[in-house]
Amino acid sequence: MAQRLFGCGTALVTPFMADGSIDEVALRAFVEWQVTEGVHMVIPCGSTGEAVTLAPAEHRRVVEITVEQVNGRVPVIAGAGSNDTQRAIATSREMKAIGATHLLHVTPMYNKPPQRAMIAHFRAIADACDLPIVIYNVPGRTAINLEARSCLELAADPRFVAVKEASGNLAQITHILRERPEHFAVLSGDDGFTLSVMAHGGDGVISVISNVVPALMSALCDAMARGDLTEARRLDAVLAPVAHAAFIESNPMPAKAMLAMMGRMREDLRLPLVPMLAAHHPLVRSALVQAGALAS
Structure with missing residues (x-):
């Protein structure tokens, strides 16, 4: 766990029963499948895992099951983010207590803090809980962008070990890559x-589509890590229809529809999310067939 994070990490969906409770049997089987398919890390209770609609006890249980099922084979990066710093600290301590190896902390949503306030937020969490932290920058969901200079200021502190960069700004990402310290993924x-x-020069991905095609996304990361650009391009082309389908509606609605088609879990979500529109089923099913994840 001391090495820099790398490869494909799956932002795990959370399976639910028809009554809205957590489907613990499906979750265990799903985590096991992810690890045996070759993913390099798993991330429970992020945005893809519908963490914002989980009660604290449910959040704990999802991570607890994930840790138990992984059994030390790959890092477990537990979502612990909040726009309330004290709540983020409390959740972080809880995640450490049940065996998570790392924490995923998103930039505070809705409050819209300035750059110096975001830095203070992350440092307060690091001061309160000594698990390594992965910073999550996703302005499309939070309405704020953690700028490269702020990310690099945090990266200088070894308690921050990586950033999940979802700004969609390649210039910003390459700026971080040029100036990051050696330990920072x-x-x-x-x-x-x-x-x-x-x-x-990046180290990998925290992925939505590896929920449905874990072996393919892991293989793409492995190909890039060994410098096989030809194979990586081939895999990227295979994955492109799945990536398009996975975001045809709000994540994780399409991902859960795909997994239901594959027989891995029910499609149930928690409001305010609802099942994907039936009109999208042919496109989504076609993408899975093209990727070899579903029989034609």
């Missing part, structure tokens, strides 16, 4: 940017 937060970020 840069992970794409957008599936479609994985090849480009790794070509510029």
Whole structure:
């Protein structure tokens, strides 16, 4: 766990039963499948995992099950973010207590803090809990962007070990890559940017589509890591229809529809999310067939 984070990390969906409770059997089987398919890390209770609609006890249980099932084989980067710093600290301590190896902390949403305030937020969390922290920058969801200079200021502190960069701004990402310290990993937060970020020296991706095609996304990261650009381009082309389908509606609605088609879990989500429109099913199913994840 001391080495720099690398490769494909799956931002795990959370399976639910029809009554809205957590489907613990499906979750265990799903985590096991992810690890045996070759993902390099798993990330429970992020935005893809519908963490914002989980009660604290449910959040704990999802991470607890993930840690138990992984059993030390790959890092478990537990989502612990909040726009309330004290709540983020409390969740971080809880995640450490149940065995997470790392924390994922998103920039505070809705409050819209300035750059210096975001830095203070992250440092307060690091001061309160000694697990390594992955910073998550996703302005499309939070309405604020953690600028490169702010990210690099945090990266100088060894308690911050990576950034999940989902700004969609390749110039910003390459700025971080040029000036980051050796210990600090840069992970794409957008599936479609994985090849480009790794070509510029990035370390991998925290992926949505690896929920449905874990072996393919892991293979793309492995190909880039060994410098096999031809194979990486081939895999990127195979994955492109899945990446398009996965965001045809709000994440994780399409991902859950795909996993239901594959028989891995129910499609149930928690409001305010709802099942994907039936009109999108042919496109989504076609993408899975093209990727070899579903029989034609």
